[in-house]
Amino acid sequence: MLNLDQYQVFLEVARARSFSRAAASLFVTQPAVSQTIRALEDRLGCKLFLRSARGVSLTEEGERLYQEVSGAILRIEEAEAHFAGLQTLSVGTLRIGASDTVCKYLLLPFLSTFHELYPGVSIKVTNRTSSETVRLLREGQVDMGFVNMPTPIDESMTCESVLSVQDVLVATPELAKTLPKKVSYEDLITQPLLMLERLSSTRRFWDKIFEEHGLNRKPQIELGSLDLLLEFACIGLGISAVTLPAARELIEQGKLTVLNLKNPPAPRSIGVVTTKQLPPSPCARAFLTEIKKSFR
Numbered sequence: 590m591l592n593l594d595q596y597q598v599f600l601e602v603a604r605a606r607s608f609s610r611a612a613a614s615l616f617v618t619q620p621a622v623s624q625t626i627r628a629l630e631d632r633l634g635c636k637l638f639l640r641s642a643r644g645v646s647l648t649e650e651g652e653r654l655y656q657e658v659s660g661a662i663l664r665i666e667e668a669e670a671h672f673a674g675l676q677t678l679s680v681g682t683l684r685i686g687a688s689d690t691v692c693k694y695l696l697l698p699f700l701s702t703f704h705e706l707y708p709g710v711s712i713k714v715t716n717r718t719s720s721e722t723v724r725l726l727r728e729g730q731v732d733m734g735f736v737n738m739p740t741p742i743d744e745s746m747t748c749e750s751v752l753s754v755q756d757v758l759v760a761t762p763e764l765a766k767t768l769p770k771k772v773s774y775e776d777l778i779t780q781p782l783l784m785l786e787r788l789s790s791t792r793r794f795w796d797k798i799f800e801e802h803g804l805n806r807k808p809q810i811e812l813g814s815l816d817l818l819l820e821f822a823c824i825g826l827g828i829s830a831v832t833l834p835a836a837r838e839l840i841e842q843g844k845l846t847v848l849n850l851k852n853p854p855a856p857r858s859i860g861v862v863t864t865k866q867l868p869p870s871p872c873a874r875a876f877l878t879e880i881k882k883s884f885r
Contacts, residue, residue: 596658598625599637603655606644676871678707683872686715686722686731690791690815691859694834695752696735699880706879710872719790726862732873737790738858745865751880752859755833756794758848761825765846772848774802781827783818784808791815795830798854819845 601611602622612619630637637651647655683703687696692714700712715722715731722734723742735752742748758777768776785792799806809827812818815835822829823844829836839845861877863869869877 592629595625595629595632596662598622599629599654600658600662602626602638602645603647603651606646608645678871678875679709681707681710681870681872682713683710683870683876684713684715684730684732685876686717686725686734687736688718688722688790689716690832690835691735691737692716694815694832695754695859699876699883703876703879707872707875718788723862726864732863732870733877734862736860736862737794738860740790740860740862742862746862747865748860748862750858751861751877753856754859755856756791756830756854757833757836758828758830758850759819759822759836759840759845760828760848761823762843762846764825764828765848768848770849771851773851774799774804774806777806777828778804781809782806783810783812783821783827783829785815785818785830786811786813791830791832794854794857802852 598611598615601614602608605611605614608622608626609619612622615622626637633650633654635650636648637654638645639648685692685696692700696714700714703710704712715725717725719734719736719740722731722736723740723746725731726734726746727743736742736748738748738750740748758772764780768780784795787793787796796806808830810821812821815831818829818831819836819839821827822831823839828848833847836845836847840847861880863873
């Protein structure tokens, strides 16, 4: 079995060129140093030091061992420093999987704060749908994934609600004035509806709401991003189904208004998915801490 203590004593003797000075540096007795070197020489089957009146010097075998061991110890020290840095977050990588909508309108401020607190940590974000984010986590490509709940996950994973998002229907103030003050879903049957593509979580969410009200409502326009839905709504092409964070700036500017629904949808939860066998890294734990602070 490898005995690192023997090699550390060997390195100290080689650097000090003296058994007595090495013993003083290691806070042990000189006989203990001599006994350790003798045991190492017996184990390796060769002499490592030549003794003389001036002290000790390395043999040819000792020189070779010194080069190998000093390099190995240096790499071990560097590894220890690296892992110490991971714990203090002076180094490391935060690997997140999430949709572009969740990143832009929910995670972005937390990512900004995290980067200011831990500038030495690199941030890697992979944009995918909720189901694809779960696959990335399963394959070990991300440390955690932010998904729209409920999203099916494996038994080997856990999902915790950490954020919430409000879905809304928006239109230009001019279009909104043509509708009742309290809008029912039936009132929308004759209106042009703009929605995300069918595979998106937001689209499935709205499809379910219309089905619950006995309506098979198909959008007039399907688009791939909330930003486009908002731009199309701004030029009066119809009513867009979006999230409130995505539309907030345009609402504040007076370009869009939120329809006052008789039965507004309940807020949706955004969950963080992690694996049970591999707990979140120090970087991931610190990032989640920053998010949870917003709920205090």
